[in-house]
Every structure is written in structure tokens, then in C-alpha cells.
Amino acid sequence: MNYITSNQNVSIPCMLYGTAWKKERTADLVSLALEKGFRGIDTACQPKHYEEALVGEGLKRFYQTGGKREDLFIQTKFTPLSGQDPQRLPYDAKAALEEQIIASCNISKHNLCTDYLDSLLLHSPLFPYAHLQRAWRTLETLCENKDTCQIGISNCYDLSLLEQLYYDAKIKPSVVQNRFYADTHYDKQLRLWCQEQGIIYQSFWTLSANPHILQSHTLQNIAHQYAKSVEQIFYRYVTQKGMIPLNGTTSSQHMEEDLSIFEFTLDNESIEKIDRLLH
Numbered sequence: 001m002n003y004i005t006s007n008q009n010v011s012i013p014c015m016l017y018g019t020a021w022k023k024e025r026t027a028d029l030v031s032l033a034l035e036k037g038f039r040g041i042d043t044a045c046q047p048k049h050y051e052e053a054l055v056g057e058g059l060k061r062f063y064q065t066g067g068k069r070e071d072l073f074i075q076t077k078f079t080p081l082s083g084q085d086p087q088r089l090p091y092d093a094k095a096a097l098e099e100q101i102i103a104s105c106n107i108s109k110h111n112l113c114t115d116y117l118d119s120l121l122l123h124s125p126l127f128p129y130a131h132l133q134r135a136w137r138t139l140e141t142l143c144e145n146k147d148t149c150q151i152g153i154s155n156c157y158d159l160s161l162l163e164q165l166y167y168d169a170k171i172k173p174s175v176v177q178n179r180f181y182a183d184t185h186y187d188k189q190l191r192l193w194c195q196e197q198g199i200i201y202q203s204f205w206t207l208s209a210n211p212h213i214l215q216s217h218t219l220q221n222i223a224h225q226y227a228k229s230v231e232q233i234f235y236r237y238v239t240q241k242g243m244i245p246l247n248g249t250t251s252s253q254h255m256e257e258d259l260s261i262f263e264f265t266l267d268n269e270s271i272e273k274i275d276r277l278l279h
């Protein structure tokens with residue numbers, strides 16, 4: 001596994017295992033992903049889409065077989081009320097935003113059987129901006145108290161909002177986690193800005209949102225040239241561009257194939273050809 005070091009000096013594996021929508025299979029799949037070589041896990045304190053306690057079960061199995069906490073990168077999210085199922089809220093809907101974030105972080109640490117998180121993300125921006133600022137201040141406090149080693153934001157597609165947050169922040173975001181797709185022009189400007197500030201861009205739905213790219217002649221030709229699958233080629237492209245993809249595969253074979261992308265490197269010509277497909 002390759003690693004990138006964040007602005008808070010956290011070592012982040014260059015591909016993360018995503019745990020959404022795995023329901024009762026979550027523990028088995030997390031355990032399998034770790035067995036296959038994943039060392040980074042992405043989850044959320046959002047029972048609507050994630051079984052965070054079962055992620056913890058998968059982690060326990062890793063420790064039982066000799067794995068070490070310090071070898072893992074564990075990332076979770078605080079999901080604001082708007083993103084939660086009202087029937088399955090992890091925290092008190094009537095509590096102040098600050099208290100909700102602290103409660104969510106404590107539940108995540110308990111679920112994930114750890115006394116610190118490597119990364120805690122705000123699942124989406126809050127509006128008005130004053131709410132986002134309050135949430136960020138709370139995340140900063142959690143970071144100062146070593147509940148988490150770094151903080152970040154997800155689903156933030158508005159560069160001016162991200163810039164405002166960045167300039168107001170005492171502790172800068174280490175990570176932006178966004179859907180990587182055509183509707184936002186693949187966040188080209190935002191990614192460039194992130195790169196300039198030393199913020200790591202994590203992509204989700206990298207494969208699911210881009211069937212047209214995977215099916216393109218360009219990808220198929222490059223896949224043929226390197227004797228790899230189009231999925232491997234696209235993941236390799238994304239990682240060579242400095243992004244960290246989340247990968248939610250449920251297949252043991254795909255886990256192996258996707259982790260093996262770090263054994264080859266695409267040449268500049270191939271990278272430029274794929275660049276031209278992203279518009």
C-alpha cells in the first residue's frame with residue numbers, strides 16, 4: 001500500500017475501503033478488506049447508510065489476528081440532522097449542534113473500538129455559514145483534544161465556500177471527500193486549489209459514477225496496453241493524479257485487483273488521454 005502524508009502529518013493509505021450500504025455483511029467485508037491489504041477504512045455515524053458498530057467488529061477481528069491499531073487509518077463522519085434517518089438518530093435531535101458533534105464523535109470511537117480517530121469529516125456543509133463555523137470550531141476542539149488526528153469536509157462542491165472555511169479555520173481541513181463525477185466537471189478547479197493548499201482530495205463513486213469513462217475506447221485501449229482491467233486503469237489514474245479513491249467493492253477478487261494497481265505506473269501519454277475524457 002502507498003501512503004500520502006496530510007497537513008497534520010497523518011499517513012493516509014492511497015486507497016480507502018468504503019463501508020456504506022453493506023448492512024449485515026459489514027463486519028465480514030471489513031475483515032476481508034483488511035486481510036487483503038486495505039489499511040484505511042471510511043465510515044460514518046449515520047445508521048441510515050452505515051453499520052459503524054459492525055465496522056468495529058471487523059476491526060476487532062483484525063486485532064485478534066495480530067493486526068495493530070497504529071497500522072490503520074480510521075476515518076468517520078459527523079452527519080448533520082438533515083442527512084440522518086429521523087427514526088434512527090445516533091444523537092439527540094434537540095441538543096445543540098456542538099453537543100451533537102461531540103456525542104457523534106464519542107459514539108464513533110465506541111463503535112470503532114478506539115480512543116482516537118485518524119480523521120473526522122463533516123459529512124456536508126451546513127447553512128447558514130454561521131452553523132458551518134460552529135461545527136468547524138467543534139471539530140477543531142476535538143482535534144486539539146486528540147479525539148481525532150485531523151479534520152475535513154465532504155460533499156463540498158462550492159470552491160468559494162471551501163475557501164472561506166479554510167481562511168477562517170484555525171485548524172485547516174486536511175481532506176475534502178467528494179463525489180467524482182461529470183456534473184461538477186470532476187471538481188477540476190477545486191482539486192487544483194486543494195493541491196495548492198496541501199488538502200487531500202478523496203473521491204467517492206469513482207467507478208459507479210463513471211460508466212461512460214470505463215466503457216470508452218480510450219480506457220479500453222489503455223487497459224489492453226497494460227493488460228489490466230478498465231477499473232484498475234481508472235483507479236490508477238485517480239491515484240497518480242494525487243487523489244485517494246474510496247473503494248466499496250464487495251468482491252474478494254476486486255479487492256486484490258484494486259490493491260495491485262500500485263504495482264504499475266501509467267505513462268504521461270495515458271494520463272493525458274484520460275485527462276481529456278474528464279470534462
Ligand SMILES: NC(=O)c1ccc[n+]([C@@H]2O[C@H](COP(=O)([O-])OP(=O)(O)OC[C@H]3O[C@@H](n4cnc5c(N)ncnc54)[C@H](OP(=O)(O)O)[C@@H]3O)[C@@H](O)[C@H]2O)c1
Pocket residue numbers: 017018019020021042043123154155177204205206207208209229231232246247248249250251254255257258
Ligand atoms: N461522503 C459521502 O457522502 C459518500 C457518499 C457515497 C459513498 N461514500 C463512500 O465511498 C465508498 C465507495 O462508494 P461506492 O461503493 O458506492 O462506490 P465505488 O467504490 O465507486 O463503487 C463500487 C462499485 O465498483 C465495483 N468495483 C470495484 N472494484 C472493481 C473492479 N476491480 N472491477 C469491477 N468492478 C469493481 C463494485 O462492484 P463489486 O462489489 O462487485 O466489486 C461496486 O459495484 C462508500 O462505501 C462510502 O464509504 C461517501
